Amino acid sequence: MALDRSNPVPNDLSAFWMPFTANRQFKKTPRMFVSADRMHYKTADGREVLDGTAGLWCCNAGHNRPKIVEAIQKQAAELDYAPAFQMGHPKAFELANRLRDMAPEPFEHVFFTNSGSEAVDTALKIAIAYQRAIGQGTRTRLIGRERGYHGVGFGGISVGGIVNNRKFFGTLLNGVDHLPHTHLPAKNAFTRGQPEHGAELADELERIVALHGPETIAAVIVEPIAGSTGVLMPPKGYLERLREITRKHGILLIFDEVITGFGRIGTPFAADFFDVMPDMITCAKGLTNGVIPMGAVLATKEIHDAFMQGPEHMIELFHGYTYSGNPIASAAGLATLETYKEEGLFERAAEISSYWEDAVHSLSDCPHVIDIRNMGLIAGIELEPIAGEPTKRAFSCFLDAYEHDVLIRTTGDIIALSPPLIIEKAHIDTLFGTLRDVLKRVN
């Protein structure tokens, strides 16, 4: 039936087609947040909900942080927008410098995007164009990993390895291959931190290289810690091995740090924590505390400089977004990085992570729990799926936790937790106390 636009219904939820959401279920029993402060959201019905997920892994400094709010307000009144192509404004340069200073040493240049998905597609394009720029134009293949999540652009879903994110969308990019995933529950279940088993899975890259020929491969992209697929930590030695093999064959290594960037595991980036340096890092989310959309690709001098040739009036990289380095996003990014620094939030995350680890592993005796994984302020709790109804048990946990004032996130039958880095021990107790009750209640 045609919509009667002359008679709008108050609070009509029908027009908004919600992303990655069970729309029909949601619209029958909506869950609405109307405000947020530090560790809590407030719901439309006036409840305070503890944020166990930093929004979507993005509000690392917690909510409603004064410096960030003020920076956005001020910037909106001062310079709302400046063209991103052939023009600049100071804050984008300042933010790029701050990011460079915060990033591990090899990363000297920053390309701004508006999301993690765009950062990924940008990094993949830079990888292929870089190979061409250095006379390796046959290197066009991209290698991802099963269960990988790299956002939702065609590049990202092509190198990604989450079946439902791929199978509805046609043939995707060609020339893509995948490493095996590293989830080995039979050997690694209930590991604290990095699992012992699985480094040898990186050697599969040698097989893929032999199959296609190294001269056809531009880059390998992995999440150092896979989040959206259900929180998978890299086995000890795995990332080191990937680095060794990629270097040996002239293949670029990209770390997708959209969730691991900005203190999530107690260091600025996971590359710092694992002491493995890729050639590019993608980031987003915590870059602006999730407040204004922004992403970035960090690239080494070597990659950047390969493009800086030819006549100086010519554009060197035919890529960019209307909102790359947007003034308000840049202001939010600057204030966010300042907040992290002033409050020592990365160090704080490192300090509290052992309390977090003990708390999450205390759930190992709860019903349905078949694995628990953790690192920094990240935890994954894997549940036995209900036979024939995958994802249902974890989704019931999500709904039950929300009813009991705790926000968790689930993916498949895995509960994924990633709180703001300002979390206190009392919040951790509440979070896992509530989860214990949730797990007892759900079927």
Ligand SMILES: Cc1ncc(COP(=O)(O)O)c(C=O)c1O
């Ligand atoms: C590792 C990784 N890459 C990329 C993305 C996509 O980011 P966005 O949703 O900002 O496009 C995500 C989002 O969760 C992510 O976890």
